[in-house]
Amino acid sequence: MYAEINGLSMYYETHGTGRPLILLHGGLGSGEMFGPALAGFTEHHQVILPDLQGHGRTADIDRPLDVRLLADDIAALIDHLGLDHPDVVGYSLGGGVALQVAIRHPARMGRLVCASAGIRRDAVYPEILAQQGQVSAAAAEFMKQTPMYELYARVAPRPADFPRLLDKIGAAMAEDFDLTDEVRDLRVPAQLVAADADMCPPAHFVEVFELLGGGLQDGGWGGEGRPKGGHALAILPGLTHYDLFMSPLFAAVATDFLRRPA
Incomplete structure (x- = not known):
């Protein structure tokens, strides 16, 4: 189905029943990228799966x-x-979008799960920043050999837009950002999720958790020492930035957090 919003004809699908959950894909992907892992989200939720601009x-x-x-x-x-x-649950680019929903529109949403999305550009490993600097329309021919392009070419309304998408993603990744103050002021319960071999080191996600009041003291027998906002952190073992979204662990830890009492 399509929703006409903000000058955009946004495609979305709805799967499952239960409490609504918006699940946001990564860059150069689509809702389809969650594949078999989607079942872990639909077990207890009505999942709305949009394709971003x-x-x-x-x-x-x-x-x-x-x-x-x-x-x-x-x-x-x-x-x-x-x-x-x-x-709202998001991975990579979708994680950054989900975080911005929580920052800009907290009254519209419930809980946030932000996966594999750092809050400062300088937290990304330098070699990854160098690779991101090569993303542009000039890389389109090389990218046409990847599964990401195969998916894009199969479903995009205008497959010829692929170089333009690469230019826009490259420009977005080149911009510096630091959301430290915004994260410190978050008003919705948030779970941070990362792979133990993500594109930012685990220490970065621990740092973000500390901004939310986590990891500063023992949690206590009754959880009285946990962050007051209901925030949580999950570092998933044996995964990377490039396979976390497909892992049943991601769905399991995210939906467990979303089902916890406030």
């Missing part, structure tokens, strides 16, 4: 690929569908 079946429009604008799209989708404070 320029990704999957959602055609690009004339504006930058900015996580803040993408977050505004998700807030508009929440309103369009009449969802009652859905939880």
Whole structure:
């Protein structure tokens, strides 16, 4: 189905029943990338699976690929569908978008799960930043040999837009950012999820957890020492940035957090 929002014709699918959950894919992917892992989310939730601007079946429009604008799209989708404070779960680019929904539109959502998304550009390993610097339209021919392009070419309304998407993603990744202050002021319960071999070191995600009041003291027998906002941290073993989204562990820890009492 398509929702006409913010000048965008956003494709989305709905799977399962239960409390609504918006699940956001990574860069150069689409909702389809969650594959078999989707079943772990739909077991207890109605999952709304959008394709972000320029990704999957959602055609690009004339504006930058900015996580803040993408977050505004998700807030508009929440309103369009009449969802009652859905939880928002995102991975990589989708994790950054989910975090921005929590920063910009906290009254519209329930809980947040932000996976494999650092809050400072300088937290990313230098060799990965160098690789990101090579993402542009000039890399389109090389990228056409990858599964990401195969998916894009199969479902995109305008497959010829692929170089333009690479240019926009490259420009977005080149921008510096530091969300330390915004994370410290988060007003929704948040779970941080990362692979133990992610594109940022585990120490970065521990640092973010500390901004939320976590990891500063013993949790106590009754959890009285845990962060007051209900925040949590999960470092998933044996995974990387490139396979976390497919792991049943991701769905398991995310949905466990979402089902906990407030």
